[in-house]
Amino acid sequence: MKPGIRPHTRSDLQQWVRERLDLRPSDEHALLEALDNVVLGHERLWKQSKEEAIRAVCAGSATRVNRLRTELSARDxxxxxxxxxxxxxxxxxxxxxxxxxxxxxxxxxxxLDQLETFLALEQRGPWCAVGLVDITSFKSYNDTLGHAVGDRIIGRVAQLLREQVRSGDLLARDAPEIRDGRELHARFGGDEFCFLIPDLDHAETARLVAERFRTAVECHDWSTEDARLASRRVTVDVGVVCLRLDAARERQPIARQLAEALLARADTMMYMAKGTSAADVYPMQVRVEQGRLVEFERDERPK
Known part of the structure; x- marks a missing residue:
């Protein structure tokens, strides 16, 4: 089915489920069977009611027609x-x-799908930023404190990411319905997370937001998650790449490749942060040139 088209028949609904939901075969079969049972049951009711209505009209029974009209309305x-x-x-x-x-x-x-869509469209701000995060030495927490503590650390970092990289203070104030509905964060896998900062006036803002998040993690009272974390401060490494958003027509044909390339650059910056003790976040600044990402030289970076 074409994107955006809603299913109208049973076969449409079955096709929609198969195309849109990445379910296990057993779950898909169970869902389709349940849908069939409901749809077929109501098809039988509708056919039965229609046949009764025809018989009632033929018999000239106004009372029966009115009763059937009421039943049909209820069934509708x-x-x-x-x-x-x-x-x-x-x-x-x-x-x-x-x-x-x-x-x-x-x-x-x-x-990745959301980032691709974002890159293919015109945006209000001249910059956006993509970031990648991992929890410093996360394996040691799992190995020495147990997976339950590791899970609590992951959950808390995810919450802090939501709180510190938030749409409300980044997006244009004149579109609250867009601002409140846009998700910016994802779990990338394991102890890694990623985020999008859209509609930036300056690349420097991305650094400030990333620093705010990194500091929030470092200053959190981790003993509230587990007493043993009082002496083992949890920190994160953050890599950020800022993209200059020129005309969308340059990005549309290569939006998927750009999304993947931005995440790869952010990954590189994250590992560079590990080598500098993650004391600061230094975003890479890039633009699209002839279908690929090109880094701004330091002396040509926009102010």
Missing amino acids: ATVSTIARYFEFLVTDLTDQVHRDPKTQLMNSPRF
Whole structure:
């Protein structure tokens, strides 16, 4: 089915489920079977009611016609309710497929799709930034304190990322419906996270936001997660790449490649941060030139 088209028939719905939901075969079969049972049941009810209405008209029974009209209205309401239920169900299942169950952030495939879409469209601000984060020496927490503590650390870092890299203080003030609905963060896998900072007036703002997040992690009272963390401060390494957003027509044909390239550059910057004790965040500044990312030289960086 074409993107954006809603299913209207049973076969449309089956095709929609297969295309949109990345379910295990057994789960997909169970969902389609449940949908079939409901849809077929209501098809039988509708056919039965229609046949009864025809017989009533032929018999000239006005009373029976009125009763059937009432029944049909009630059945229409039931079908509408069930249709809304399945719409909510499909939306919920789709959301689960795209979300990391441990942190409730987007997962990395969904983030990459969202980043691709963002890059293909015109944006208000002249800059955006993509960042990659990992928890410094995370394996040592798992190995010495146990996976339960490791999970709590991951959960808390995810929460701090949401709080510190937030849409409300980054996006244009004149579009609250967009500002409040845009997700910016994802769990990239393991102890790694990624984020998007859209609509920036200056590349320097990305550094300030990343520093704010890094400091929030460092200053958090980790003993509230586990008493043993009182003497083992949790820190993160952050790599950021800032993209100069010129005309979208230059990005549209290569939006997917750009998304992947930005994440790769952010990964490089993150590992460079490890070598400098993660004392500061130094974003890389890039632009699109002849279909590829090109880094600004220091003396030509926009102020």
